[in-house]
Amino acid sequence: MTDAKTLAYINMYAILGTIENLCELDEEASKLANPKKPVSIGLAVTDGPSATLTFKNGRCRMEQGIENCDVLLPFGSCEKFNGMIDGTVTPIPSKGYSHIVFLLKNFLPLTDILTKYLRASEEDLKDDKFFETSTKLMLYVIAVALSQIGNNDPIGTFSASQIPDGIVEVSIKDCISATIKVKDHHMVTIKEKPERFHSKMEFNDIRLARDLFDGKVNAVACIGEGKIGMFGLVNMIDNVNRILDRVALYLA
Secondary structure (H helix, E strand, O other): OOOHHHHHHHHHHHHHHHHHHHHHHOHHHHHHOOOOOOEEEEEEEOOOOEEEEEEEOOEEEEEEOOOOOOEEEEEOOHHHHHHHHOOOOOOOOOEOHHHHHHHHHHHHHHHHHHHHHHOOOOOHHHOHHHHHHHHHHHHHHHHHHHHHHHHHOHHHHHHHOOOOOEEEEEEEOOOEEEEEEEEOOEEEEEOOOOOOOOEEEEEOOHHHHHHHHOOOOOHHHHHHOOOEEEEEOHHHHHHHHHHHHHHHHHHO
C-alpha cells in the first residue's frame, strides 16, 4: 500500500527536485534552463508540499515555498499533483501567464528529458554516458525519496522513529554520494558527500547500483556477497533499509 500524500512529497522533492541535477549533467537540459531572464515556477499542493524551481544561467534550483515565484501551478489535492507527474492531469497556471512560453517550451521538455533518464529503455542504457547520467539521477531520486518516506509514510515514520540522530551516507563507490541527516527522527537528504558519517551504505560499482535499482539483483544477496558495503551503526542502517524497501513501492 502507498499513500497519496507521501507520493506527492516524493514527486515534488525526489522527482522534480532532480531537475537540479539534470541541468548539471545533461547539455540539452542546461540549454533549456537558460532563459534570458531568470524564471521561477512555483508548485503548490493543497495539504501537501510546495516548492519553487528557479531557472537561471543553465541551472535550476529548488527551494521550499512559493513566495517569490513568477509562475504558480496550484493543485487542489495530492492526487491531482500526482496526476500531473504521471501525465493524466494538465495543470493550469493561476499567475504568470507572461511566462507561458517558458512553461511550454522549456519546463515541459525538461520534464520529458528527466522521464527519459528515470524510465530509461534498455536501448538508451547501451550508451555509456546515458547509462552513467541515468544511474546518478536514480541515486539522487532514491536518496531523497528515503527522507520523504521516512517523514510522511505511516510505515516509514515508524522506522524513522527508531533511527538515532546522525548522518547516513548512501554512495556508489568512486562515483557519487548523498547524505541523509537524521535529527529527532526527521530525515533530510543533501545531494553531496558528507564530511563524516555514522553509517554508510555503498555500492561497489555503478553497474551493480543500476542492477539493484532495476530490480535485477537481490540486495540481501549482494550484502552477503560483499557487493554492497554496510558500515557504522547497525540500528541506523537496519531501519534505513526498512525505509528503502518502501521506496521501490512508490517509484514502481
